Amino acid sequence: MTSSLRPVALAVRTPPKPLDEGRRTVTMRVVMGIFVVVPFLALLAAVPVAWGRGLSWTDAAIALVAYTVTGLGVSIGLHRYLTHGAFTATRWLRVALALAGGLAVEGSPTQWVADHRRHHQFSDREGDPHSPWRYGANIRGLARGMAYAHIGWMFGRNLTNRRRFAPDLLADRDIQRLERMWLPVVSLALPALAGGLLTWSLYGAVTAFFWGGLVRVAVLHHVTWSINSVCHVIGERPFRSRDRATNFWPLAILSFGESWHNSHHAEPGCARHGVLRGQFDSAARVIWCFERLGWARGGPASGRAGVGAGRRRGGPAPGRGGVRARGSPGREPGRRPGRRSPRPRRPAGRSSCAG
Numbered sequence: 001m002t003s004s005l006r007p008v009a010l011a012v013r014t015p016p017k018p019l020d021e022g023r024r025t026v027t028m029r030v031v032m033g034i035f036v037v038v039p040f041l042a043l044l045a046a047v048p049v050a051w052g053r054g055l056s057w058t059d060a061a062i063a064l065v066a067y068t069v070t071g072l073g074v075s076i077g078l079h080r081y082l083t084h085g086a087f088t089a090t091r092w093l094r095v096a097l098a099l100a101g102g103l104a105v106e107g108s109p110t111q112w113v114a115d116h117r118r119h120h121q122f123s124d125r126e127g128d129p130h131s132p133w134r135y136g137a138n139i140r141g142l143a144r145g146m147a148y149a150h151i152g153w154m155f156g157r158n159l160t161n162r163r164r165f166a167p168d169l170l171a172d173r174d175i176q177r178l179e180r181m182w183l184p185v186v187s188l189a190l191p192a193l194a195g196g197l198l199t200w201s202l203y204g205a206v207t208a209f210f211w212g213g214l215v216r217v218a219v220l221h222h223v224t225w226s227i228n229s230v231c232h233v234i235g236e237r238p239f240r241s242r243d244r245a246t247n248f249w250p251l252a253i254l255s256f257g258e259s260w261h262n263s264h265h266a267e268p269g270c271a272r273h274g275v276l277r278g279q280f281d282s283a284a285r286v287i288w289c290f291e292r293l294g295w296a297r298g299g300p301a302s303g304r305a306g307v308g309a310g311r312r313r314g315g316p317a318p319g320r321g322g323v324r325a326r327g328s329p330g331r332e333p334g335r336r337p338g339r340r341s342p343r344p345r346r347p348a349g350r351s352s353c354a355g
């Protein structure tokens with residue numbers, strides 16, 4: 001049985017809260033630097049280590065499982081469900097998705113969601129936390145902008161205001177309890193524990209920590225961040241959107257369909273991002289399975305068709321001065337009511353939200 005647990009709150013006609021809620025402290029930036037740099041160093045070391053037979057089948061299996069769980073946690077949990085409310089889920093699935101996303105070591109789910117809702121509200125305009133176009137469209141400005149969009153923005157001083165962009169998650173006790181559970185440490189410790197138990201050796205725990213912990217985190221980091229940088233610069237734009245989001249096929253598999261980013265920006269409330277023929281979107285398939293199992297509703301298996309349906313159905317995205325009430329006419333954050341939904345520039349082979 002499913003309940004209507006879209007991450008939403010009642011719209012309130014009050015002056016908008018500030019975009020930022022404070023500043024990142026030096027300690028926050030140092031801790032974040034450790035969780036960014038150490039996995040990346042492991043990624044650099046991965047090739048020589050693998051060459052020296054430091055990778056066993058057990059390590060590979062643990063890394064693959066950890067990557068899949070946390071990658072789907074980002075794509076389905078943090079992004080399609082918690083940020084955009086593209087489908088509804090049972091209570092336990094909601095918490096499980098937040099947990100899987102939290103284990104991706106990409107910050108707390110609430111902060112992730114707040115940053116991403118803000119990104120949609122100001123996409124590629126002033127106020128966007130990570131637009132690659134912020135320093136201009138010439139080669140030098142774009143190179144600098146892509147580095148900023150990929151990684152630099154996370155070390156900026158300002159913190160996106162969670163009370164403005166994610167009040168629904170702040171009010172969710174289960175999710176707030178999850179965020180106090182040292183999820184980044186758990187995420188790195190679990191593969192080591194699995195490796196140690198499966199091989200019954202300390203060496204097995206260490207190599208599983210390296211591959212299933214550090215290398216896996218680094219790969220997912222850079223895949224996710226490429227959606228912010230590469231997928232706003234390089235690729236096709238089959239749908240009209242008011243930003244420069246693109247579809248970049250080489251990342252479709254590794255990102256679980258997130259790299260169909262132009263389609264997503266054209267229709268943020270759609271659970272399926274790969275809407276055209278041949279666009280592989282594994283996260284949409286998993287949501288479809290959740291629906292078939294009775295754990296979710298309103299996603300790809302619901303049969304709702306047409307790009308534009310998601311916006312009409314609406315997600316939880318906040319507009320100016322509050323978040324949209326459940327059941328009210330949905331709209332993309334920042335888009336003025338009454339504006340027309342984007343349409344495909346060319347006839348789409350299968351331009352449907354439905355699976």
Ligand SMILES: [Zn+2]
Pocket residue numbers: 119123227228232245261265
């Ligand atoms: Zn984007």
Ligand SMILES: [Zn+2]
Pocket residue numbers: 079083084116120264268
């Ligand atoms: Zn989005």
